[in-house]
Amino acid sequence: MEEKAVSFYWRGFKERYGLVGSKCELCSRHFFPGRVICPECRRKGKMHEHRFSGKGKVYSYTVIRTPPTGFEIYIPYVVAIVDLEEGARVVSQLVDVKPEEVSIGMPVEACFRKIREQNQSGLVLYGFKFRPLK
Ligand SMILES: [Zn+2]
Numbered sequence: 156m157e158e159k160a161v162s163f164y165w166r167g168f169k170e171r172y173g174l175v176g177s178k179c180e181l182c183s184r185h186f187f188p189g190r191v192i193c194p195e196c197r198r199k200g201k202m203h204e205h206r207f208s209g210k211g212k213v214y215s216y217t218v219i220r221t222p223p224t225g226f227e228i229y230i231p232y233v234v235a236i237v238d239l240e241e242g243a244r245v246v247s248q249l250v251d252v253k254p255e256e257v258s259i260g261m262p263v264e265a266c267f268r269k270i271r272e273q274n275q276s277g278l279v280l281y282g283f284k285f286r287p288l289k
Contacts, residue, residue: 174265174283176243178205185241209265210288211239218254233257237285251286262288 176187180201184193187207193200216235219226226232233249235257249257250268263285 174207174209176205176207177202185239185243187239187243187245207239207241207243209283211237211263213257213259213261213263214238214244215259216249216257235285237263248284249286250284264288
């Protein structure tokens with residue numbers, strides 16, 4: 156694997172594995188993915204790394220029946236915009252649920268799953284997805 160691919164893989168590692176974003180200590184807004192500068196407070200803001208609880212609610216969703224390459228085995232599947240309880244918004248696949256069972260406002264939690272079979276560098280990618288909260 157070339158060096159560039161390795162660094163790209165590791166750059167997103169923490170975010171994908173730990174649902175880590177950032178929180179501005181000044182205005183208490185949360186961001187995912189994390190930001191270096193708070194768009195609200197600018198230079199006065201103080202950004203800290205924040206690990207999200209993984210709990211949230213479905214804000215909106217769509218059922219995918221024509222998947223991009225690498226996602227064929229999952230169809231039909233649901234991609235949702237999840238409102239995390241801290242206030243940030245994440246786009247993620249929903250698992251362990253049938254498309255017809257998904258509803259707006261449904262409580263969900265993050266779980267750790269295979270994202271896709273492999274990328275160009277031959278790696279199997281893992282990361283978080285969301286499932287109904289039990
Ligand atoms: Zn702020």
